[in-house]
Amino acid sequence: xxxxxxxxxxxxxxxxxxxxxxxxxxxxxxxxxxxxxxxxxxxxxxxxxxxxxxxxxxxxxxxxxxxxxxxxxxxxxxxxxxxxxxxxxxxxxxxxxxxxxxxxxxxxxxxxxxxxxxxxxxxxxxxxxxxxxxxxxxxxxxxxxxxxxxxxxxxxxxxxxxxxxxxxxxxxxxxxxxxxxxxxxxxxxxxxxxxxxxxxxxxxxxxxxxxxxxxxxxxxxxxxxxxxxxxxxxxxxxxxxxxxxxxxxxxxxxxxxxxxxxxxxxxxxxxxxxxxxxxxxxxxxxxxxxxxxxxxxxxxxxxxxxxxxxxxxxxxxxxxxxxxxxxxxxxxxxxxxxxxxxxxxxxxxxxxxxxxxxxxxx
Amino acid sequence: xxxxxxxxxxxxxxxxxxxxxxxxxxxxxxxxxxxxxxxxxxxxxxxxxxxxxxxxxxxxxxxxxxxxxxxxxxxxxxxxxxxxxxxxx
Amino acid sequence: xxxxxxxxxxxxxxxxxxxxxxxxxxxxxxxxxxxxxxxxxxxxxxxxxxxxxxxxxxxxxxxxxxxxxxxxxxxxxxxxxxxxxxxxxxxxxxxxxxxxxxxxxxxxxxxxxxxxxxxxxxxxxxxxxxxxxxxxxxxxxxxxxxxxxxxxxxxxxxxxxxxxxxxxxxxxxxxxxxxxxxxxxxxxxxxxxxxxxxxxxxxxxxxxxxxxxxxxxxxxxxxxxxxxxxxxxxxxxxxxxxxxxxxxxxxxxxxxxxxxxxxxxxxxxxxxxxxxxxxxxxxxxxxxxxxxxxxxxxxxxxxxxxxxxxxxxxxxxxxxxxxxxxxxxxxxxxxxxxxxxxxxxxxxxxxxxxxxxxxxxxxxxxxxxxxxxxxxxx
Numbered sequence: 001x002x003x004x005x006x007x008x009x010x011x012x013x014x015x016x017x018x019x020x021x022x023x024x025x026x027x028x029x030x031x032x033x034x035x036x037x038x039x040x041x042x043x044x045x046x047x048x049x050x051x052x053x054x055x056x057x058x059x060x061x062x063x064x065x066x067x068x069x070x071x072x073x074x075x076x077x078x079x080x081x082x083x084x085x086x087x088x089x090x091x092x093x094x095x096x097x098x099x100x101x102x103x104x105x106x107x108x109x110x111x112x113x114x115x116x117x118x119x120x121x122x123x124x125x126x127x128x129x130x131x132x133x134x135x136x137x138x139x140x141x142x143x144x145x146x147x148x149x150x151x152x153x154x155x156x157x158x159x160x161x162x163x164x165x166x167x168x169x170x171x172x173x174x175x176x177x178x179x180x181x182x183x184x185x186x187x188x189x190x191x192x193x194x195x196x197x198x199x200x201x202x203x204x205x206x207x208x209x210x211x212x213x214x215x216x217x218x219x220x221x222x223x224x225x226x227x228x229x230x231x232x233x234x235x236x237x238x239x240x241x242x243x244x245x246x247x248x249x250x251x252x253x254x255x256x257x258x259x260x261x262x263x264x265x266x267x268x269x270x271x272x273x274x275x276x277x278x279x280x281x282x283x284x285x286x287x288x289x290x291x292x293x294x295x296x297x298x299x300x301x302x303x304x305x306x307x308x309x310x311x312x313x314x315x316x317x318x319x320x321x322x323x324x325x326x327x328x329x330x331x332x333x334x335x336x337x338x339x340x341x342x343x344x345x346x347x348x349x350x351x352x353x354x355x356x357x358x359x360x361x362x
Numbered sequence: 363x364x365x366x367x368x369x370x371x372x373x374x375x376x377x378x379x380x381x382x383x384x385x386x387x388x389x390x391x392x393x394x395x396x397x398x399x400x401x402x403x404x405x406x407x408x409x410x411x412x413x414x415x416x417x418x419x420x421x422x423x424x425x426x427x428x429x430x431x432x433x434x435x436x437x438x439x440x441x442x443x444x445x446x447x448x449x450x451x
Numbered sequence: 452x453x454x455x456x457x458x459x460x461x462x463x464x465x466x467x468x469x470x471x472x473x474x475x476x477x478x479x480x481x482x483x484x485x486x487x488x489x490x491x492x493x494x495x496x497x498x499x500x501x502x503x504x505x506x507x508x509x510x511x512x513x514x515x516x517x518x519x520x521x522x523x524x525x526x527x528x529x530x531x532x533x534x535x536x537x538x539x540x541x542x543x544x545x546x547x548x549x550x551x552x553x554x555x556x557x558x559x560x561x562x563x564x565x566x567x568x569x570x571x572x573x574x575x576x577x578x579x580x581x582x583x584x585x586x587x588x589x590x591x592x593x594x595x596x597x598x599x600x601x602x603x604x605x606x607x608x609x610x611x612x613x614x615x616x617x618x619x620x621x622x623x624x625x626x627x628x629x630x631x632x633x634x635x636x637x638x639x640x641x642x643x644x645x646x647x648x649x650x651x652x653x654x655x656x657x658x659x660x661x662x663x664x665x666x667x668x669x670x671x672x673x674x675x676x677x678x679x680x681x682x683x684x685x686x687x688x689x690x691x692x693x694x695x696x697x698x699x700x701x702x703x704x705x706x707x708x709x710x711x712x713x714x715x716x717x718x719x720x721x722x723x724x725x726x727x728x729x730x731x732x733x734x735x736x737x738x739x740x741x742x743x744x745x746x747x748x749x750x751x752x753x754x755x756x757x758x759x760x761x762x763x764x765x766x767x768x769x770x771x772x773x774x775x776x777x778x779x780x781x782x783x784x785x786x787x788x789x790x791x792x793x794x795x796x797x798x799x800x801x802x803x804x805x806x807x808x809x810x811x812x813x814x815x816x817x818x819x820x821x822x823x824x825x826x827x828x829x
Contacts, residue, residue, distance in 0.1 A: 210389075217391040282387030282452055286409075287567070288365050288541075343461045344673065346496020351807055365487055366593070366645040366671070366701070368454035379604055387452035394570055394600055397710040406454060408648060408701050411540075411590070411597040412568025415710060416648045416701045418454060423700035427457060430678065434466040 035129040040159025049157055052135060053123075056142040061153040069153035071118055079114035079176040081105060090133065090167050092208045094222025095297075097170055098137035102144035102152075103225045103297060104248065105174040110229035111244040111300065113184040113236055114176030119145070120154035121172045126165040137168060148227035150174075176229075179236075186262035188242040194309035195267060195329035196302045198231055198322045200224065200275040201252050202294035206283045217286065221279045224298030231319045232300070238315035239308025246300040250353050253292040253338070255301060257352045260336040263303075267338045269329035269350070292340070293353040303331055366410040368418055371395070371403050384409060454700070458672030459495075467677035468500040471684055478504040479687050480636050481680060482629070482771055484622065485643035486513030486800065487671050493804040495673050505684060508636065508771035509801035511625050512643055514590045514618075515542045516769060516792075516800045517725040521757030522618050523548035526587045529616065529751050530561040536579065538572035539587040541565045546796045553587075569601035569615075576605065576613040585614045585747045593645040595619045595736050596710035599717040602738075602745055616747035619736035620723055622646050623654045628731060629771060630662040637771055639683040641669040641676070644698040649714075651706025656694050663692045670698040717742055724757060726792065727766025763792035768801050775802040782806070 038045040054062055061069045085101045095103075106116045121141070125134065145152050203224035210219045228246065235241055243263065245255040252274075260267045276284075276291045284291045298321055304312050309327060316322030338350040369384035374395060384393040384407060393407070398414040401407050407414035457463075483489060489509045492498060498507060511517055527548050530537035537553070544554045544565065557563040562582070566572050569586045576584035588598040598615060605613040622643060629635060642655055647668045655666050665686035669679030679697045686693060696702050714736070723735025738746045748754060762780065767773035775781055775794065785791040787806060794800030 217389050219389045221388075278452070279388035282389040285452060285455065286367050286386050286389055286391070342494075342496050343459060344464055344495050344497065344500055345461065346499035348494065348496050348807075366648070368452070370453075378607055379600070387455075394568075394597070396600055397596060397707050397713070399709065408645070410645055411594050412570050413597040413600060413710075415593065415596065415645065415707055416703075419700050423454065426699060430463065430674070434463065434470065 033131055035125050035127060035131060035134065035159055037127050037159055037161060039125070040157065046157065049134075050155075052131070053138045053155070053157070056135075056138045057145065057152050058142070059151050059153060061151070062155065069118070069120070071153065073117060073175070074177050076180060077178040079109045079112040079178055080173070081108040082171070082173045083108060085170040085172070086166065087208060088166055089208070089211045090137070092211045092223055093219075094204075094207055095225045096137060096140045097168060098139075098141035099144040100223075100225050100297060101170040101172050102141055102148060102150070103227050105172040106148045106150055106227045106229060107246050107297070107300070109174050109176035110227070110232045111184070111246055112176070112178060113182035113232060113241075113244070114178045114229075115233070116148065116150040116174060116176040116227075116229055118151045118153045119172055119174045121152060121170055122156040123158070124165050124169040124171075125157060125159050126167050127159055127162045129167050134168065137170075144227075148229070150227075182236055184236075184241055184244055186243050186245065186259050189259055189263035189265050189303040189331050190242060190305075191265055191331055191333045192306050193242055193265075193303040193331035194306050194327055195256075195269060195331065196304060196309065196313055196316070197252070197275065197299060197326055197328045198228070198302070198316050199296075199299040199324045200277045200280065201247060201296050201299060202276060202280045202284065202291040203299075204248075204297040205251065205294035206280045208295075209287070210283065217283065219279045219283050221277060224296055226298035226321050228298070228300055228321060231316055231322050234315040234319055234322075235302060235304075235312045239312040240305035241302050241308070241312060242305065243303040244300055246296070248295050248297060251291070251293040251295055252301065253290070253350045253353055256338045256350060257336075259301075259303060260338050263331075264334045264336050266332040266334060266336065267329060268332060268347075269338070269340055271340055271342050273326055273328040275324050275326055290353075292350060301328075366408045366415065368406055369393070369409050371401055371405050371407060371414075374403060384414070455672065458670070458674040460674060464495075464497075464673045464677055465500060467674065467681055468502070471505065471677065471681050472502040474681065474685055474688055475502055475504050476688055478506065479638050479684055480506045480508055481639045481641060481683055482508045482510045482637040483641040483669070483676070483679075484510040484512040484626065485641075485646070485671070486516065486804075487645070488512070488641060488643070488669065488676060489801055489804050491671055491673060491676060493807065497673055497676060501677075501680070505680060507680075509768070509775075509804070510629065510637075510640075510771060511725065511728065511769040512591070512622070513769075513794065513800050514594070514620055515540075515546060515796065516765065516794045517620060517625075517728070518543070518546065518589055518618050519724045519726045519757050520548055521724075521755050522616075523552070524757075525748075525751075525754045526616060527551055527553060527556045527561075529585055529747060530556045530563050531559070532583075532751070534581070534583055536562045536564060536575060536582045536584045537587055538564050538566045538569075538575060538584060540567075540589060542796075543587060543589055545790070547790060547792070569598045570604065573601045573604050573608070573610070573613055576610050577608055580612055583612050583614065583750075585616055585751075587618065588615050589618045591620060591622055591643065591646050592650050592714070592736075593643070593648070595718060596649055596707075596713050599710075599713040602717050602742060603713060605745065611744075614745050614747040614750055615738060617718070617736060617738055619718065620725065620731075621720060621734055621736060623658060624731040624734040625725065625728065626655075626658055627661075628728060630658065630664060632772075634772065637664070639664060639687055640666045641679045641683060642666050644668055644670040644675070644702060647696075647698070647702045647706065649707050649710045651702070651711075652694050652696060652704055653706075659692055659694050665692045666694050668694070668696045668698050668702050670701065725769075727763070727769050729766075765792035765794050765802075768794050775805040778802070
């Protein structure tokens with residue numbers, strides 16, 4: 001179920017005082033190595049569980065353990081998002097469910113042009129999960145928050161019986177503030193816009209798939225999960241961005257169709273312009289997957305005013321996560337369709353992927 | 363059917379069934395080599411459903427491609443294939 | 452990727468297309484037999500670069516597509532048994548059986564696992580001795596060696612919990628049926644390169660002789676396909692009918708002797724029903740008696756007789772007599788989300804290939820008008 005997780009480096013919850021013995025059950029409530037149903041009961045075990053997690057984030061608001069966090073937010077528009085993370089396996093090359101949860105939420109906010117302010121996270125934990133795994137997720141999340149410059153200010157934990165959750169599910173909510181004058185939305189694309197992609201596609205999906213039971217292949221690639229808000233800010237300062245989307249589930253194929261549909265435009269992308277890293281292309285070959293349908297977690301597409309395209313591209317390339325930003329296509333008149341111009345110069349539509357990525361064999 | 367992918371053998375083992383690690387452009391997987399007893403480290407094989415079904419004849423491939431290019435009038439040699447660079451490459 | 456990119460080079464591909472145009476004097480109808488070849492043709496838009504006078508009809512080369520309803524139903528029934536782990540290739544999960552598919556069986560609690568190789572299924576059997584692991588063995592002669600090796604390996608390891616439900620099929624009998632049909636329109640064949648990698652060319656020479664049809668063993672990348680088409684069209688223009696190998700980097704005349712020996716040890720040709728084509732004599736591979744202990748049909752009961760669903764015209768599509776986008780159900784009653792038949796499910800099925808390329812529904816030269824003919828053996 002899990003792979004190697006980063007070594008816990010945060011402060012472990014101190015175990016102080018005499019060993020607790022409940023009069024109704026003589027067995028000491030000492031923390032074992034596994035999450036138990038009791039950890040979700042709201043009593044001492046829950047407090048112990050929370051006590052392991054909270055200090056890792058070093059956030060004073062979180063540490064208050066109040067029913068809700070209170071924040072000072074700048075005046076203006078807020079962006080508000082929610083997301084759920086159920087990735088299997090929990091850890092994969094380049095990250096785990098914790099870092100993914102942070103970056104995924106931050107990026108949802110970033111796609112609206114917002115600067116992320118704060119996150120809340122709820123953990124649904126399966127009875128029997130190794131506490132060391134939970135520690136690892138918390139450490140990973142805390143590190144991701146630091147890297148993204150965002151605070152985790154509220155949280156919740158629940159424990160469900162064995163079999164009811166794949167180890168751990170994480171749900172998040174995030175708020176961000178949208179600077180004045182920034183208007184970005186999927187419905188704002190216009191014919192003539194240029195399609196930019198900030199980097200290689202399909203990386204996260206292949207990294208995760210390589211670790212999934214039954215697939216078992218080694219690939220020289222780590223998940224590209226990374227925060228994108230600084231990339232977005234740089235792009236917004238450089239030119240007129242109409243729409244932004246990060247190709248997570250469903251990959252580029254899904255988001256381009258979403259954008260085309262929301263704006264009522266056609267989009268044409270050049271197969272030769274897409275950046276597909278060698279190992280991703282190779283893994284897709286082996287499994288019979290289309291790289292356009294594979295998730296990425298560290299790249300985004302932007303539909304920008306044609307006069308701004310070069311400036312935005314330059315601004316992106318100056319950012320670490322945007323080093324391989326490229327112009328990949330253009331927006332045309334409706335109806336809403338997405339096409340790919342193949343290597344051979346032929347066109348084929350890019351359709352929304354139907355569902356679960358089922359590797360082909362034949 | 364028949365998704366057969368070329369890969370290079372990078373290691374060979376035999377614990378009763380000859381198998382090995384095959385590299386597909388940066389992706390490595392364990393592959394059964396029982397049907398290609400003449401394929402050793404460094405050789406290329408065509409792999410289908412986890413089994414190498416042929417040793418790829420590199421000399422034949424190179425020669426055929428050259429003949430094809432000559433036949434097609436080979437004014438400019440087609441661009442050398444290269445994967446886009448990316449993280450982990 | 453080496454040995455892939457060179458064969459996708461657009462300069463070579465376009466030059467080959469030009470050569471084909473230069474050679475052509477009259478229209479020809481070719482069939483590419485293998486679903487993998489169909490997939491490439493459609494994905495790369497090769498028919499857009501081919502001269503219009505070359506018509507490509509998609510053949511029955513999709514083992515997923517030709518797996519009949521009763522076989523899928525048997526797999527679903529077995530997968531739903533407690534204690535059974537059914538291992539299947541990903542393509543099979545959404546192929547409709549009578550009223551369910553393996554994905555639905557999994558949602559209802561059946562232990563259905565996607566594997567990349569039958570050898571992975573043996574690994575599961577070895578690692579989980581309390582489970583009865585059944586490998587749903589679908590595929591042509593390309594895949595059958597992997598199944599054969601999995602059985603040899605299971606025997607070598609002394610496993611008693613590994614079984615195979617064999618749905619393997621053989622290509623040559625299908626070609627006989629197609630070429631032998633009175634209204635056959637196919638004038639030349641592109642033979643499946645990876646089937647021939649295993650089997651060699653021996654089974655195809657008699658077909659060439661009997662039907663006076665050129666057969667060119669062809670690979671799967673754009674340059675391979677265009678080379679195969681050029682060779683086939685050249686033969687037709689010159690009035691020749693020969694077996695030719697245009698996939699020499701993988702196919703030897705004798706095929707792969709080790710793989711063929713493994714096949715011969717484990718399998719024997721058996722009559723097999725192909726979805727939409729009826730029962731093809733010796734059209735399948737079944738486990739030999741000596742392997743009865745590993746035969747899922749011996750453990751769970753034989754696959755019952757079956758017939759085709761009348762609404763689905765897969766048979767006509769698979770025989771090259773109906774172009775997918777000319778089917779009245781295409782895009783309406785039949786879409787990837789709710790496929791009537793397997794050719795819409797598998798990404799290599801002719802109908803799915805057309806769907807994913809966004810073909811609009813329009814009649815074509817391959818259209819069959821009128822009511823759906825009764826499904827029957829031909």
